[in-house]
Amino acid sequence: MREILNRLRKAGDTLRSATSREESGDRQVATDGGTETVVGDRRRDTLRDSLPVQWELIESAPFWLPPVLLAGFFVYGAIFWNVLLSMTDFQGLGEPNYGQLDLSMYATMLSDGAFWQATQNTIVLLVVFTILCLALGMLVAILIDQNIRFENTFRTIYLLPMSLSFVVTATMWAWVYNAKNGVFNQLLRLLNLEGVVVSLLKPETVNATVVQWLSWNTTALAAVIFALIWQFSGYAMVVFLAGLRAIPDEHYEAARVDGASTVRMYLRVIIPQLRASAVSASVVLMVFALKAFDFIYALRGSQPGANLDILATMMYRVAFSSLRWAYGSAIAIVLFVLALLVIGPYLYSEYKRGQL
Amino acid sequence: MSTSDRNPIQRLRNMERSRIGLYVVLLFGIVFYLFPMETAVMTMFKTQQAFAQTVPFAPPSADGFTLAALQTAWNTLRPGLVNSMLMAIPATILSALLGSLTAYGLTTLDWRGQVGVVVLIIAGIFIPYQAVLVPLSQFWYQILPDLMNGFVNTVFGFYTDGNWVYPSRNGDVQLVQLSITHAAYGLPICTLLFRSYYKSISDEMIEAARLDGATAFSIYKNIILPLSLPMFAVTLIYQFTQVYNDLLFALVLVNEPAANVATQRLTALTGGVVQSFNTTMAGAIVAALPTLLVYVFFGEQFAKGVAE
Numbered sequence: 196m197r198e199i200l201n202r203l204r205k206a207g208d209t210l211r212s213a214t215s216r217e218e219s220g221d222r223q224v225a226t227d228g229g230t231e232t233v234v235g236d237r238r239r240d241t242l243r244d245s246l247p248v249q250w251e252l253i254e255s256a257p258f259w260l261p262p263v264l265l266a267g268f269f270v271y272g273a274i275f276w277n278v279l280l281s282m283t284d285f286q287g288l289g290e291p292n293y294g295q296l297d298l299s300m301y302a303t304m305l306s307d308g309a310f311w312q313a314t315q316n317t318i319v320l321l322v323v324f325t326i327l328c329l330a331l332g333m334l335v336a337i338l339i340d341q342n343i344r345f346e347n348t349f350r351t352i353y354l355l356p357m358s359l360s361f362v363v364t365a366t367m368w369a370w371v372y373n374a375k376n377g378v379f380n381q382l383l384r385l386l387n388l389e390g391v392v393v394s395l396l397k398p399e400t401v402n403a404t405v406v407q408w409l410s411w412n413t414t415a416l417a418a419v420i421f422a423l424i425w426q427f428s429g430y431a432m433v434v435f436l437a438g439l440r441a442i443p444d445e446h447y448e449a450a451r452v453d454g455a456s457t458v459r460m461y462l463r464v465i466i467p468q469l470r471a472s473a474v475s476a477s478v479v480l481m482v483f484a485l486k487a488f489d490f491i492y493a494l495r496g497s498q499p500g501a502n503l504d505i506l507a508t509m510m511y512r513v514a515f516s517s518l519r520w521a522y523g524s525a526i527a528i529v530l531f532v533l534a535l536l537v538i539g540p541y542l543y544s545e546y547k548r549g550q551l
Numbered sequence: 552m553s554t555s556d557r558n559p560i561q562r563l564r565n566m567e568r569s570r571i572g573l574y575v576v577l578l579f580g581i582v583f584y585l586f587p588m589e590t591a592v593m594t595m596f597k598t599q600q601a602f603a604q605t606v607p608f609a610p611p612s613a614d615g616f617t618l619a620a621l622q623t624a625w626n627t628l629r630p631g632l633v634n635s636m637l638m639a640i641p642a643t644i645l646s647a648l649l650g651s652l653t654a655y656g657l658t659t660l661d662w663r664g665q666v667g668v669v670v671l672i673i674a675g676i677f678i679p680y681q682a683v684l685v686p687l688s689q690f691w692y693q694i695l696p697d698l699m700n701g702f703v704n705t706v707f708g709f710y711t712d713g714n715w716v717y718p719s720r721n722g723d724v725q726l727v728q729l730s731i732t733h734a735a736y737g738l739p740i741c742t743l744l745f746r747s748y749y750k751s752i753s754d755e756m757i758e759a760a761r762l763d764g765a766t767a768f769s770i771y772k773n774i775i776l777p778l779s780l781p782m783f784a785v786t787l788i789y790q791f792t793q794v795y796n797d798l799l800f801a802l803v804l805v806n807e808p809a810a811n812v813a814t815q816r817l818t819a820l821t822g823g824v825v826q827s828f829n830t831t832m833a834g835a836i837v838a839a840l841p842t843l844l845v846y847v848f849f850g851e852q853f854a855k856g857v858a859e
Contacts, residue, residue, distance in 0.1 A: 258656025360796030
């Protein structure tokens with residue numbers, strides 16, 4: 196096989212040099228030993244366009260085609276399959292009936308209050324988490340960029356939560372938010388503020404004496420968002436730090452010379468240049484938020500009650516606990532479309548900018 | 552350092568006071584990022600009584616110190632840790648290797664339509680795994696067993712009497728399936744990491760090798776692979792934490808208790824009716840240990856993988 200490919204390639208090379216010498220950009224150049232042919236760049240292009248099948252495609256296919264087929268089957272094949280499943284009424288037993296496809300599962304979904312609640316939670320989580328995470332990450336990055344001592348230590352510690360799994364952080368935060376003895380409530384107790392916070396957060400509850408962070412609908416989602424910000428703002432920091440380091444020193448100088456204050460310099464000159472970092476960080480953060488299943492699933496294990504369903508957890512519950520597989524598939528498609536809405540424009544703009 | 556020249560605060564030496572403020576804010580940041588872990592570590596060494604008497608972030612008193620919670624958590628999680636390693640290490644190596652090959656095929660050799668393939672691969676990084684979950688479990692539990700049963704019993708029918716059953720209920724098999732799944736879904740991000748790295752390798756060296764008649768594979772083996780060792784470090788470290796930390800795929804693909812991975816066992820530990828937070832905190836720390844160690848020793852490479 197390799198032998199044949201090798202010969203084919205040699206034949207292709209001979210063909211190229213035979214046909215394209217004149218119209219290509221090759222030049223005769225005088226050197227010490229006489230003249231030499233310098234191969235021009237245009238030759239490759241003209242020949243590539245004239246060949247019926249691109250040689251590079253054939254030659255590189257053994258490297259990328261098998262892995263791409265593997266991933267393609269698991270990603271795109273599976274998504275297509277999921278679309279089919281969402282149009283059946285599959286309940287998890289036996290074979291799905293692919294003969295009768297309809298959209299009735301989507302109708303069920305649209306009239307399901309739990310679905311709309313989960314969608315709302317997902318979007319709130321997505322937007323609030325992403326914005327706050329970006330803001331905190333940018334602030335920390337700017338602070339770290341002030342040529343401070345022990346920069347590495349600070350950076351390492353700020354990024355540390357990112358290396359932990361959702362399950363580990365959920366376990367820790369379930370304890371932090373614990374109503375009886377958790378860190379937050381103990382702190383409030385030390386400051387004698389518990390009653391104030393209870394009346395602020397849940398005025399309608401007469402008997403409540405402790406803040407039930409994870410069991411109250413008013414606080415549960417905010418608590419999740421706060422913990423997720425803790426875990427991922429370090430990521431935003433790293434991205435912004437790379438962006439800051441790419442800004443040339445002259446921009447700082449120029450702002451200084453113009454007499455801008457530090458705050459003004461950052462607001463007017465530096466932060467606007469971080470747009471690219473902000474866009475790429477927010478795309479990744481939104482994807483994390485859409486995938487926050489592990490976190491909420493693990494948090495739920497210990498503190499049931501509050502309405503914390505996002506589409507990711509609802510999909511799992513419906514499909515694998517209630518065995519309504521087709522319904523779960525339909526919710527998964529909504530989640531997929533949401534993800535597409537986030538990454539589609541991003542990938543398109545990257546493609547247009549020639550960054551891919 | 553050029554950073555000191557451009558640094559506005561550094562240059563205004565009479566503003567040392569605001570620098571103190573800066574360090575106070577940064578130290579507050581350390582408190583913010585470390586307190587859940589600090590609390591977890593303090594809590595896991597406390598007896599049930601000390602646990603109720605002391606504030607969560609304070610160390611245990613002399614008589615309130617115990618290693619019992621850690622012992623319990625370790626015993627519960629140890630099989631999960633072994634399973635996680637058995638599953639994550641092959642998955643990580645496989646996806647890094649395949650990612651490297653794919654990136655090579657999509658970078659050094661230039662052909663029209665290449666970008667289309669790259670876009671499809673990169674989009675694969677961002678898909679929510681929920682969108683493939685049901686087909687995935689269908690594939691591993693139904694389609695593949697049916698195919699294997701048919702194949703083995705047809706080809707080796709004289710030997711199996713047509714009774715061979717694909718061991719989809721076998722924990723080891725489930726771990727292999729989970730590993731392959733992770734390798735497949737890790738491939739896109741690995742490809743992206745290697746691709747951005749390969750784009751910076753100069754074409755001249757490769758052109759020279761090609762003029763000498765080197766095949767695409769020998770160029771990969773002799774030039775690209777040695778050059779990509781630093782990128783392999785980054786990818787392996789990043790990918791290992793991703794695979795090790797996952798819960799979702801494990802929940803769906805591994806239902807044999809003996810094959811449960813560390814994240815699954817930790818959820819089981821937290822989800823119990825009776826909650827003893829010293830044990831669950833010890834569990835969290837034990838489960839976090841592998842990736843924490845990776846992070847402590849290879850923080851730089853991890854940060855590189857994250858920032859890409």
